[in-house]
Amino acid sequence: MEDLKPNPANSSPLTPIGFLERAAVVYGDCPSIIYNSTTYTWTETHRRCLQLASSLVSIGIQRGQVVSVVSPNTAAMYELHFAVPMAGAVLNTINLRLDARTISVILRHCETNLIFVDQASCGLISDALALFPPEMKRPPLILIADNAAAEDSSSASSVWNRADFVDSYEEMVQKGDPLFQWIRPASEWDPIVLNYTSGTTSSPKGVVHCHRGIFTVTLDSLIEWGVPKESVYLWTLPMFHANGWSFPWGIAAVGGTNVCIRKFDAAAIFALIHRYHVTHLCGAPVVLNMLTNSPDNRPLDRPVKILTAGAPPPAAVLFRTESLGFDVSHGYGLTETGGLVICCSWKSGWNRLPAAERARLKARQGVRTLAMAVADVLDPETGKSVKRDGTSIGEIVLRGSSMMLGYLKDPEATAKAMTAEGWFFTGDVGVMHPDGYLEIKDRSKDVIISGGENLSSVEVESVLYTNPAVNEAAVVARPDEFWGETPCAFVSLKEGLTRRPTEGEIIEYCRGKLPRFMVPKTVVFTAELPKTSTGKIQKFVLREMAKSMGPAGKSRL
Numbered sequence: 001m002e003d004l005k006p007n008p009a010n011s012s013p014l015t016p017i018g019f020l021e022r023a024a025v026v027y028g029d030c031p032s033i034i035y036n037s038t039t040y041t042w043t044e045t046h047r048r049c050l051q052l053a054s055s056l057v058s059i060g061i062q063r064g065q066v067v068s069v070v071s072p073n074t075a076a077m078y079e080l081h082f083a084v085p086m087a088g089a090v091l092n093t094i095n096l097r098l099d100a101r102t103i104s105v106i107l108r109h110c111e112t113n114l115i116f117v118d119q120a121s122c123g124l125i126s127d128a129l130a131l132f133p134p135e136m137k138r139p140p141l142i143l144i145a146d147n148a149a150a151e152d153s154s155s156a157s158s159v160w161n162r163a164d165f166v167d168s169y170e171e172m173v174q175k176g177d178p179l180f181q182w183i184r185p186a187s188e189w190d191p192i193v194l195n196y197t198s199g200t201t202s203s204p205k206g207v208v209h210c211h212r213g214i215f216t217v218t219l220d221s222l223i224e225w226g227v228p229k230e231s232v233y234l235w236t237l238p239m240f241h242a243n244g245w246s247f248p249w250g251i252a253a254v255g256g257t258n259v260c261i262r263k264f265d266a267a268a269i270f271a272l273i274h275r276y277h278v279t280h281l282c283g284a285p286v287v288l289n290m291l292t293n294s295p296d297n298r299p300l301d302r303p304v305k306i307l308t309a310g311a312p313p314p315a316a317v318l319f320r321t322e323s324l325g326f327d328v329s330h331g332y333g334l335t336e337t338g339g340l341v342i343c344c345s346w347k348s349g350w351n352r353l354p355a356a357e358r359a360r361l362k363a364r365q366g367v368r369t370l371a372m373a374v375a376d377v378l379d380p381e382t383g384k385s386v387k388r389d390g391t392s393i394g395e396i397v398l399r400g401s402s403m404m405l406g407y408l409k410d411p412e413a414t415a416k417a418m419t420a421e422g423w424f425f426t427g428d429v430g431v432m433h434p435d436g437y438l439e440i441k442d443r444s445k446d447v448i449i450s451g452g453e454n455l456s457s458v459e460v461e462s463v464l465y466t467n468p469a470v471n472e473a474a475v476v477a478r479p480d481e482f483w484g485e486t487p488c489a490f491v492s493l494k495e496g497l498t499r500r501p502t503e504g505e506i507i508e509y510c511r512g513k514l515p516r517f518m519v520p521k522t523v524v525f526t527a528e529l530p531k532t533s534t535g536k537i538q539k540f541v542l543r544e545m546a547k548s549m550g551p552a553g554k555s556r557l
Ligand SMILES: Nc1ncnc2c1ncn2[C@@H]1O[C@H](COP(=O)(O)OP(=O)(O)OP(=O)(O)O)[C@@H](O)[C@H]1O
Pocket: 197, 198, 199, 200, 201, 202, 203, 204, 205, 308, 309, 310, 311, 312, 313, 330, 331, 332, 333, 334, 335, 336, 365, 426, 427, 428, 440, 443, 534, 536
């Protein structure tokens, strides 16, 4: 059989871009995108993306060049996930909640060739470009004009003239060629996207993924979550966050409907679910918490599937979300993995367990998805797999086909993250349970060491979330003269409480539920917890605050 080798008939490069072509054939008349009063079909989306791709080529965009986008979840943002790679270019979606300085650094770092700017982000991009060194060439801009953005503060007219843009998004679509032969990747290893990490632990890093990686993670996520054909997907997860965990391409693969929205709050989510018969949505645990704590929440008429990832979901939050009628799935991934690669695959037998136990099991991150080759937890001392006992701690490592190509212009960080032994080191600390499901205990930088014992801040937080008065909680290390470090809890309380608990009461509550060394020694009440632009709690900010409070004293309790 040695003579049987790859040949042109069996080795066409894998790419998710072909999903759109197929959707236009199979689901041509079905709605592809609903955005405010606009509805497109898959035939129209396919045609519009081809037209836009051809216009990109005619203005000089070349294979492998970076094209950036700053936009909320609009129809244009969705189309660009296909149109930019169809022009052979690399899509770089930028988090519009970042500050101008960070965006300026990103734009210069990736040497972008063109920026699509949503009307409401013009002020932000103007500020970011003003920070370019004077001798540096500014990239050309395309305006995504949008009536729905008009109410936002820094609209185009107030910052820039139309002449500052080389064109408008809609004009580029309209003048493009609907018969354009899109530029297929020469190799499946060609880059397709460049995404910057959330910057939770350090400065954002530029992660490059190839067509093959995105193809596999997209199909993998559809299978793992069980997304059927013609699902109705509500875009609550920003597409700029790791490409919405691959669902822009995934929803095309199943011919679903993308309900795109610029902004959301709990009331809007419940209204849209009802109006469009939404079947699926994604959100970080902070979104689940917002839905369940909102006065607008109401039990759903029919079950809606919600996939959560991005931060540890406390069991209490999962429990409350399911009580409203959501069917929650829990996954784990990093910008570096292109989407979710570990999922808490649900076993039907678990449905017979009490609700609290179900939530506890679901709070575990789970097992590798089908396309991930290996997921393991390695002992930091020996480099060997930890015992499957649910208590031995190690670093979570991964190997598989959706792993990034590497960090842009950072061979050192790339080599540190992906070793010659074939592991990607996640920087997350976890345990392996006897049933083969893994659970994150902390980010390695967030582990608290108290009296020589490693203490999981996530476990303490999950207890705090069960307190009916607690809205959000985060636990970090506070220096302590005797113990080295002790857990310090930052807590925001729910609105409308008739009586607010005291620090002593919160500590007492934890005493009843945690081993002594894990009980917070300090509780700080705060109106809101600091978050990154992707909704993750910024523990480094809280750590600094805890440090500035000084050593906790000589308490030996
Ligand atoms: N289900 C989950 N449970 C717990 N943590 C999760 C889960 N999913 C993702 N995470 C956390 O999110 C991280 C990946 O986040 P992302 O790629 O958005 O950037 P970041 O790591 O937050 O930012 P940076 O790398 O710049 O510090 C994971 O390493 C993990 O710590």
